[in-house]
Amino acid sequence: MDLSNRTSSSLGAVSMKYMGSKRAMLGNGLGEALGRSIGDAKRVLDLFAGSGAVAWHVAERYDKQVLACDLQKYATVLASAVIERTEPISDRSWVESWLRRARARVSAHSAWGDIKALQAALREITVLEAAERARAIDFTVKYPLSRAYGGYYFSPMQGLWLDALRASLPETDDFRSVALAALIQAASRCAASPGHTAQPFKPNETAGRYLIEAWERDLPAIVRARIEDIAPRKAIMKGKAYCISATELAEEAREGDLVFLDPPYSGVHYSRFYHVLEGVARGEVGAVSGAGRYPEKSERPTSDFSMLTTSKRAFDELLAILARRKANVIVTFPAGKASNGLSGDDVKLLAADHFHIDEAKVSSRFSTLGGDLKHRAARQQADELILTLSAGRGN
Ligand SMILES: C[S@@+](CC[C@H](N)C(=O)[O-])C[C@H]1O[C@@H](n2cnc3c(N)ncnc32)[C@H](O)[C@@H]1O
Known part of the structure; x- marks a missing residue:
């Protein structure tokens, strides 16, 4: 294939079109919040890793072990490509x-x-x-x-x-x-x-x-x-990425760990949006159907966090585990009402049941959710809540 007529931007300065990616927010409030809370933590857990932007950010900058998880295999692959390696790769x-x-x-x-x-x-x-x-x-x-x-x-x-x-x-x-x-x-x-x-x-x-x-x-x-x-990226300390649920990894949290939570806010499962990437990660795709060419439901992981009837309970249970494990937590969530039924205010109330809220900030983020033909390039702007929570006390 001829590369000569490709611009550098078409070669992918933007690596992932990921719904809810925190890449932009890392330079706009989130990176600072993580930096302030990371202090004495030995480990940082990213329980909804997605594009891996946050897990990479922490692993590349801090002398902390990063553990990441996601229900989807491709997200685990993305996170592990950097957080599990402590040497850059220069050989090509x-x-x-x-x-x-x-x-x-x-x-x-x-x-x-x-x-x-x-x-x-x-x-x-x-x-x-x-x-x-x-x-x-x-x-x-x-x-x-x-x-x-x-x-x-x-x-x-x-x-x-x-x-x-x-x-x-x-x-x-x-x-x-x-x-x-x-x-x-x-x-x-x-x-x-x-x-x-x-x-x-x-x-x-x-x-x-x-x-x-x-x-x-x-x-x-x-x-x-x-x-x-x-390839040039690397973790300062070797971490690990797992294809498991957030609740499962939360049970492994230890006192003083810093846990980052960026749960789904969509009422539609992520696996519906990203089944193509999952196919690439797995190297196999079963029979597909429908306009989206979806694999069968049994091949697409479902999440309690993405269902109206269960999202609140799932979040409450996750926070309860982390409070019991005495971890410190940073949560991001859309400030307004999200399509999984939760709002920034709901999340704040739930958090106050289990933790002390050290800081509640609102930051702007860009979302590709709702991207359509007319507004393909102009991604939507939305306000996002950043909660910094410390263990030991409910409000
Ligand atoms: C808002 S996105 C996270 C975005 C990520 N922080 C980033 O910067 O790209 C939410 C992620 O949670 C994952 N997810 C949904 N339910 C989950 C669960 N129960 N356990 C672990 N991951 C889950 C989805 O697959 C999705 O990748």
């Missing part, structure tokens, strides 16, 4: 051999000629023809990502590269971890969908140009760019 020979192995798989595909011709013609044919041709390409079960998502979230060329790179990951642990994280971020960057992967752009007059724009992205080049971002 493994990247070249990884890409070489993948390229051999790509060009060995029986429809390689058609796939290449279609990619080259994306700007010359109508979007409808592009979609029809893309969907007519036969991908067997050996190409699970292309089979599920090719012709929708990805062009057949991108899908084929995703499968080929996923199937030929390096074997050395650290390289493999960075490679898979880079692949997940590149998939997020290429996905032809607004903000997240709940539904792909349709090949029609309104969305068609966004679909083609996304399908044209050079996936292996973006993978390389993401490696350049991730």
Whole structure:
């Protein structure tokens, strides 16, 4: 693929379009709140890791062990790529051999000629023809990502590269971890969908140009760019990421640990928005259906924190565990009413039942939730509450 006409921004300075990512807030109140509370803590726990932005931030800056968890595997992969490694990776020979192995798989595909011709013609044919041709390409079960998502979230060329790179990951642990994280971020960057992967752009007059724009992205080049971002990073102290529930890791908290809580605020499960990334992390996707090409429900983790009927109880129980374990806590939550039924005020009241509230601040954040075609670039601004809680007392 030709890189010459790609701008550096298209190579992915923005690594993840993640709903609720705290990356921006780290420079706007959250980073300071963490810095003030981290003091004597031996460990920092990030119980809803998501894009991994907070776990990375802490692990790279502080001499503390970071433990992170999320219900979704891809989030665990992203966090572990930095928090579990204490040396930067400067060697790049493994990247070249990884890409070489993948390229051999790509060009060995029986429809390689058609796939290449279609990619080259994306700007010359109508979007409808592009979609029809893309969907007519036969991908067997050996190409699970292309089979599920090719012709929708990805062009057949991108899908084929995703499968080929996923199937030929390096074997050395650290390289493999960075490679898979880079692949997940590149998939997020290429996905032809607004903000997240709940539904792909349709090949029609309104969305068609966004679909083609996304399908044209050079996936292996973006993978390389993401490696350049991730590989030099490292944790000061070796941590660990787990694909388990927040409650489970909370039970492991110790007195004086600093626990960061950034729970879901959406009334729809995250797994509905990010199933494509989960497929990349797992390297397999079962049967898919519906406009969003969702895998079966049994393959998508559900969260008590995302359901109207259970979100309050789930949050209360989590805070009770952390109070019992005598951990100190920082919570972020939208200041207004969120779609899982909780509001910033509810969260504050629940917190006061279990902890002393040292500080309650409101910071601005940008959200991709609600990103649509018209406002694709202009992400929504919302106020977010930051609560700093200390163990030992309820108000
Ligand atoms: C608001 S996002 C976190 C964003 C993250 N702080 C960042 O900066 O990207 C909430 C995350 O919680 C995860 N999640 C939902 N329920 C969970 C549970 N019971 N245990 C652990 N993680 C959960 C979701 O998968 C999602 O990644």
